[in-house]
Amino acid sequence: MANLSLKHIYKVYPNGTKAVNDFNMEIADKEFIVFVGPSGCGKSTTLRMIAGLEEISAGELKIGDVVVNDLEPKERDIAMVFQNYALYPHMTIYDNMAFGLQMQKTPKEEIDRRVKEAAEILGITEYLKRKPKEMSGGQRQRVALGRAIVREPKVMLLDEPLSNLDAKLRTQMRSEIVKLHHRLNTTFVYVTHDQVEAMTMGTRIVVMKLGYIQQIDTPKNLYLYPANKFVAGFIGTPQMNFFDCTLKREGGKVHIDFTECDAGLDVPYDALLKVMPQYLDGQKKVCVGLRAEDVTLEPEAVANSAVTFKLKISHVEELGTETLVYGDLDLNYSGIAETGTKIVVKAAGFKDFRSGEIVEAAPNLNALHLFDAETEESILPRIPKENFLSCTVKEGKLAFGSLFVPLPPAIPCADGVAELLLPSDAITFDGEIPAKLCASEEVDGKFLLTVEAGGVKLFAVAKEAPTSQELKIGLDLKKIRIKREGQDVVSPLPEINTLDGAFVMEKVREKTAEKRKKIVRYCMEIAGVRLGSTQEINDKMFAAFSGRKVFNTQFRYEFSPYGVRIAEEGIPAKAEGVLDYGREKFLKCTVGERELYVLCDKEISGDIFLLPDPEQIGIVEKERDIRIV
Amino acid sequence: MKKRKIRPQKLFGVAITYLAILAVCFVFLFPILWLVLASFSKTGSIYSFRGFFPTEYSFDSFVKLFSDTEMYNYPRWFLNTLFISLMSSLFGTTLTILTAYCMSRFRFKSRKALMKTTLVLGMFPSFMTMTAVYILMTQFNLINQQWGLILIYSAGAPMGYLTQKGFFDTISVSIDEAARIDGASNFKIFVRITLPLAAPMIVYTLLSSFVWPWSDFILPKLLLKNKDLYTVAVGLMALDNTEFSRFAAGSVFIAVPIVIFYFALSKFLINGLSAGAVKQ
Numbered sequence: 048m049a050n051l052s053l054k055h056i057y058k059v060y061p062n063g064t065k066a067v068n069d070f071n072m073e074i075a076d077k078e079f080i081v082f083v084g085p086s087g088c089g090k091s092t093t094l095r096m097i098a099g100l101e102e103i104s105a106g107e108l109k110i111g112d113v114v115v116n117d118l119e120p121k122e123r124d125i126a127m128v129f130q131n132y133a134l135y136p137h138m139t140i141y142d143n144m145a146f147g148l149q150m151q152k153t154p155k156e157e158i159d160r161r162v163k164e165a166a167e168i169l170g171i172t173e174y175l176k177r178k179p180k181e182m183s184g185g186q187r188q189r190v191a192l193g194r195a196i197v198r199e200p201k202v203m204l205l206d207e208p209l210s211n212l213d214a215k216l217r218t219q220m221r222s223e224i225v226k227l228h229h230r231l232n233t234t235f236v237y238v239t240h241d242q243v244e245a246m247t248m249g250t251r252i253v254v255m256k257l258g259y260i261q262q263i264d265t266p267k268n269l270y271l272y273p274a275n276k277f278v279a280g281f282i283g284t285p286q287m288n289f290f291d292c293t294l295k296r297e298g299g300k301v302h303i304d305f306t307e308c309d310a311g312l313d314v315p316y317d318a319l320l321k322v323m324p325q326y327l328d329g330q331k332k333v334c335v336g337l338r339a340e341d342v343t344l345e346p347e348a349v350a351n352s353a354v355t356f357k358l359k360i361s362h363v364e365e366l367g368t369e370t371l372v373y374g375d376l377d378l379n380y381s382g383i384a385e386t387g388t389k390i391v392v393k394a395a396g397f398k399d400f401r402s403g404e405i406v407e408a409a410p411n412l413n414a415l416h417l418f419d420a421e422t423e424e425s426i427l428p429r430i431p432k433e434n435f436l437s438c439t440v441k442e443g444k445l446a447f448g449s450l451f452v453p454l455p456p457a458i459p460c461a462d463g464v465a466e467l468l469l470p471s472d473a474i475t476f477d478g479e480i481p482a483k484l485c486a487s488e489e490v491d492g493k494f495l496l497t498v499e500a501g502g503v504k505l506f507a508v509a510k511e512a513p514t515s516q517e518l519k520i521g522l523d524l525k526k527i528r529i530k531r532e533g534q535d536v537v538s539p540l541p542e543i544n545t546l547d548g549a550f551v552m553e554k555v556r557e558k559t560a561e562k563r564k565k566i567v568r569y570c571m572e573i574a575g576v577r578l579g580s581t582q583e584i585n586d587k588m589f590a591a592f593s594g595r596k597v598f599n600t601q602f603r604y605e606f607s608p609y610g611v612r613i614a615e616e617g618i619p620a621k622a623e624g625v626l627d628y629g630r631e632k633f634l635k636c637t638v639g640e641r642e643l644y645v646l647c648d649k650e651i652s653g654d655i656f657l658l659p660d661p662e663q664i665g666i667v668e669k670e671r672d673i674r675i676v
Numbered sequence: 677m678k679k680r681k682i683r684p685q686k687l688f689g690v691a692i693t694y695l696a697i698l699a700v701c702f703v704f705l706f707p708i709l710w711l712v713l714a715s716f717s718k719t720g721s722i723y724s725f726r727g728f729f730p731t732e733y734s735f736d737s738f739v740k741l742f743s744d745t746e747m748y749n750y751p752r753w754f755l756n757t758l759f760i761s762l763m764s765s766l767f768g769t770t771l772t773i774l775t776a777y778c779m780s781r782f783r784f785k786s787r788k789a790l791m792k793t794t795l796v797l798g799m800f801p802s803f804m805t806m807t808a809v810y811i812l813m814t815q816f817n818l819i820n821q822q823w824g825l826i827l828i829y830s831a832g833a834p835m836g837y838l839t840q841k842g843f844f845d846t847i848s849v850s851i852d853e854a855a856r857i858d859g860a861s862n863f864k865i866f867v868r869i870t871l872p873l874a875a876p877m878i879v880y881t882l883l884s885s886f887v888w889p890w891s892d893f894i895l896p897k898l899l900l901k902n903k904d905l906y907t908v909a910v911g912l913m914a915l916d917n918t919e920f921s922r923f924a925a926g927s928v929f930i931a932v933p934i935v936i937f938y939f940a941l942s943k944f945l946i947n948g949l950s951a952g953a954v955k956q
Contacts, residue, residue: 100853121859133850137872147858194858 049111049124049201049234050076051097055674056106058092058258066092068258069674070106079228079235081249083242083281089258090238091206097236098127098204105591105673110201116590121150123202126195130207132187134179140166140190141175147198158197165193168230169223185216192224196231205237209244221247242282246270254278271414276423279336279416285371285391287336291420294322295329303335307387308377310356318412319427320497321506324435326417326426333426336416339393342408344372344400352409358390363400370394378405429490431471431506438467440529450480450501452522457626457633458537460529465536468528474498474507478521484513525628540626540633543605544643546618547669548573550580550588550597571666573604573659574638576618581661584676588666591675601669608633608644610663613651617658622651715924730921737925748919750926752904753911756822758933760896760907761889763826768833768885773878776840777866781852798835803894810898820901829889836884843877844870879944886937890930 051074058067067089074080082090095101097108099120108115115123126147135143141162148158166172169189179187188208195203205224209217225248228235239245245252246266254261254269254277262274273279279287291306301319303312319327326333349355358374361383376388381403392408394400417427438447440460445452447467454460482500489495494509498518507520529537549572557564569585570577580588588597613634620636620643634647636655645657666676710728715737717730741750779791809828810819818824847870855865871878893909900906906914912926 098853098857100856120857125857127854127857129850129854131848131850133848133854135851135855135869146855146860150859150864194854198858 050074051202051234051236052107052109053093053097054107054109056093056096056108057104057673058089058096058101059104059671059673063671065258065671067096070260072253072260072263074234074236076234077232079225079237079248079250081245081252082236082238082255083240083245083252084255084261085240085281087257088255090240090253090255093255094127094204094206094236094238097202098125099123103590105587105668105675107587107590114586124200125202125204126198126200127204127206128188128191128195128208130210132179132191132211134187134190134194136179139176139178140171140182140193143179143190144194144197147194151198161197161199162193165197168196168227169193184212185220188212188220192227196227200233202234202236203231205235207238207240209239210241217244224248243284246282254281272425272429273336273416274425274428276334276336276418276425279418279425283338285339285393287338287416288342288390289418290335290337290376290390291387292333292335293329293331294319294327294333294417296324296327301327302329304329305376305388306332310376310388312354312356312410314354314412314415318415319417320504321427321429321431322417323426323431323433326419332420334418334420334423336418337390337410338414339371339391341411341414342390342392343411344392344394344398344406344408346407349407349409354412355407355409357405358392358408360400360402360404360406361389362402365397368396370396370398370400372400372406374406430493430495430508434467434469434471434474434505436467436469436503437464438529439464445529448501448503450503452480452524455524455627455629457628458524458527458529460537463531466530468530469505469522470526470539471495471506472508473523473526474505475521475523476507476509476513476518478519480520480522482518482520484516484518487513525631525633540608540628540644541642543607543665544611544641544645546574546604546638546641546643548575548602548604550600550602551577552598553577571602571604571661571664574618574641578617578659578661584661584664584666587676591668591673602675603667603669604659605665605667606659606663608646611643611645611657611659613645613647613655614658615656617656620655620657622653622655624652625650711924712928715921715928717921717924719921737921738929741922741925741929748911748915748922749904750908750911753906753908754929756905757890757907757909757930760822760825760829761886763822764829764833764889765882765886767826767830769878769881771830771834772837772840772881772885773871773874775834776837776844777870779837780841780844781849794835795838806894806898809895813899819899820905821899822905824899825889825895828895829885829892833885833888840874840877840881843874847873875944879941883938883941887934890934 051072053070053072053074056067056070057065059065070089070093082093084090092101096103097110099115099118103116106116110123110125135146138146144162144165145158148161153161162175163172166175169192171186171189171193174182174186174190179190182190188211191208208224209220212220221244224237237244237248246269249266251263251265252269253263256277262269262278264272269278269282273282276289280289293304293306295302295304296316299316300313301316301322303314305311325331343349343352356376357378358376359378359380360372360374362373364371364373370393372392372394374390374392375386376390377386380386380388400406415427416425418424419426436447438445440446440454441462443454445454445460445467480500482498482505484496485499485504486497487494489512494512496507496509496513498505498507498520500520505520525540527537528535528539551570551572553568553570555566555568557566569580569588571580571584572578591597592600618638620638623635623637623642625647626633626635626644632647632649633644634651634655636643636645636657638657643657664676665674667674713729713733716733716735718732718734718736719730745751775794779787813819813824816824818827851869851873852865855869860868891909892907893913896907896910897913900910903911903914908926908930912923915923915926
């Protein structure tokens with residue numbers, strides 16, 4: 048029983064193919080995690096890296112509190128079930144299950160007890176003397192499960208264990224595995240390409256595509272709040288309906304105009320409050336997603352609905368309890384090819400629908416999903432990243448709603464009307480501006496608050512639930528962006544400073560009382576200056592590169608303005624001036640052509656030296672763009 | 677019931693096929709038949725044959741082969757050959773199986789180059805290197821020693837590792853991986869998982885690496901000078917011209933161990949040992 052921690056895990060093959068990209072995840076003890084995605088998305092590779100069957104190219108993998116990157120599979124205390132069972136064909140079922148324990152030199156009586164107990168749980172006691180070839184597929188997979196559970200591992204890894212079984216057996220084994228998880232009370236990591244398996248089994252699901260994590264969430268949240276179009280389309284059957292369209296806000300309504308047909312919907316703005324306002328201009332291309340079960344054809348519900356649309360039925364699939372109605376929003380279309388306006392609706396079972404019939408449908412407006420047509424990311428996030436407001440700058444003051452916020456000297460901005468992008472995490476709760484709490488919603492352990500200040504509704508993020516309706520908020524002005532005619536006139540302070548460099552080895556002669564010794568030291572060479580590295584950095588660098596390759600590789604060193612200080616020696620830089628944000632001051636300086644920002648409390652000019660804190664430094668390999676530290 | 681009519685074209689085709697089979701069988705079997713009959717010739721000389729076949733038949737040649745050992749010690753040669761072949765077969769099989777396993781399971785630098793080089797080197801006939809082998813063996817003082825021959829046969833055997841590698845490739849890697857996760861080392865996986873599954877291939881390798889030294893003539897002729905150390909092939913060639921039926925009897929008898937060896941091991945030469953391991 049143990050938790051798992053995967054930090055910046057990469058798998059890069061010698062030909063440069065990245066199978067897994069920057070995989071980050073914390074898996075708690077006793078969780079049932081499912082990796083799901085289409086073929087080649089890197090889910091099995093990630094599992095095999097956890098098992099120790101694939102080498103980890105970069106990153107840190109912990110099982111419990113132990114870093115296991117360099118440990119053999121047997122030392123990781125894991126067990127794995129393979130898609131093709133991988134039983135030992137020349138051994139009996141008993142020997143197959145006992146093999147792992149024999150390798151651990153467990154006493155015979157103990158092996159016997161554990162094998163019989165596992166066989167009892169899985170219902171294979173009577174087959175213990177048989178060979179694998181005398182058993183059916185389902186029984187073999189039970190043996191494979193038995194072989195894994197007798198070892199009582201910290202983590203159970205299952206690589207598509209049900210893919211080779213027929214549909215009926217698969218459903219049965221699925222519930223058996225879930226029951227097994229409850230009974231064993233250990234951490235399970237399960238790989239599948241079947242979204243039904245993922246949704247029914249996992250406590251949390253990792254959706255992957257082309258080596259990248261798309262979303263990690265509970266089955267419910269994946270279904271209700273897909274982070275992008277891929278996740279929305281992958282989770283749920285039949286697949287979510289997608290339509291290209293544009294959104295235009297007209298007062299209290301938003302008009303959804305379908306690009307490929309004449310249809311349109313008028314939706315109350317309240318249902319789309321979280322939509323990033325820049326998408327409501329009637330120009331930007333947007334993709335609307337609507338699940339088949341979120342559209343109704345029931346005449347009563349349609350009559351009561353304020354928003355309806357028409358569709359032309361092409362054909363119907365009777366599934367018994369429900370009927371899948373296939374149709375098209377383009378009422379003039381009668382072809383059979385797939386169109387951008389096709390729609391599937393889940394209706395009640397045994398309803399009489401005829402092909403060619405035009406029916407009225409009503410969508411559930413609270414279940415609308417909206418995605419950017421280009422990036423395919425959701426534009427209806429659970430926590431909006433930014434508040435989008437129109438503002439006026441006048442005499443060094445920022446005005447929006449009825450609020451006037453003095454701009455600090457670090458933000459020079461010409462007077463006039465502009466757009467303000469205020470990140471939701473730039474609103475603090477230790478300021479002077481009075482605000483009223485309108486709503487509070489818990490999302491992933493954080494709280495999304497809707498507050499009203501100066502007549503403007505703002506989204507803010509809090510770590511704890513608010514205790515009172517009356518709040519005092521402040522604005523972290525170094526995070527704001529002000530735009531005029533699409534151009535940034537005020538940009539936020541960069542959160543990360545980057546400098547190029549290398550990693551080098553130094554041989555130093557050290558004189559002690561008895562003799563002179565040669566000591567090898569490893570250093571980060573940042574912008575030509577050597578800085579001592581830490582043991583942790585050394586370990587990660589050597590884990591990611593074999594041999595002397597680490598010394599011939601170019602790196603990008605990253606540190607925040609808070610992770611570097613001005614010192615007597617270090618990276619030579621030129622102070623360019625101080626940015627005064629009121630509460631905090633930052634020194635703008637240059638190293639070569641790079642601009643850097645450093646937290647500083649006094650006026651400094653001329654040549655200075657910067658010393659990054661090795662504990663807070665991030666290191667990225669430049670060529671393959673792989674995060675090492 | 678209606679009688680099926682055979683079309684003349686079809687009849688002609690079948691007749692041609694059977695005629696061809698008969699012709700091929702004759703070409704294959706006639707020399708063997710002739711040798712077997714010659715070994716039973718009473719006179720012993722090839723000149724006393726009437727046409728192709730001997731005039732009189734007897735067991736004399738076989739009796740003489742094992743009783744008249746003063747000049748030509750056939751039993752001795754037979755034991756020499758058996759010793760050299762068995763040893764070469766054991767060592768050769770071990771090396772071939774290990775080579776094939778490494779090439780199939782491990783990925784190391786220049787593995788492919790090594791595989792190709794070995795394959796090409798294995799294609800050169802052994803007599804091409806005769807002079808070099810002779811000089812090397814003289815240097816190591818291995819002329820006139822059976823171990824010298826065993827060394828050459830065993831070391832040459834892994835050149836033909838490709839069949840064995842192909843067999844190991846068919847054993848699913850996930851079985852190895854399952855064993856690794858179960859805590860087995862590479863050696864344990866090889867001994868406890870791979871070898872039992874590779875039994876048919878080991879038997880095949882044992883047989884094929886037995887046959888080469890058993891019937892080889894060139895290398896023993898080159899390295900063995902002492903008559904007591906001769907193998908059957910070298911010994912038979914040293915027979916006098918008039919001893920033809922003894923030569924034939926010796927050649928026929930040489931097949932006996934191979935046949936015994938084959939029947940003893942044939943029960944292992946079955947397919948499907950790894951059935952049930954993985955879902956194909």
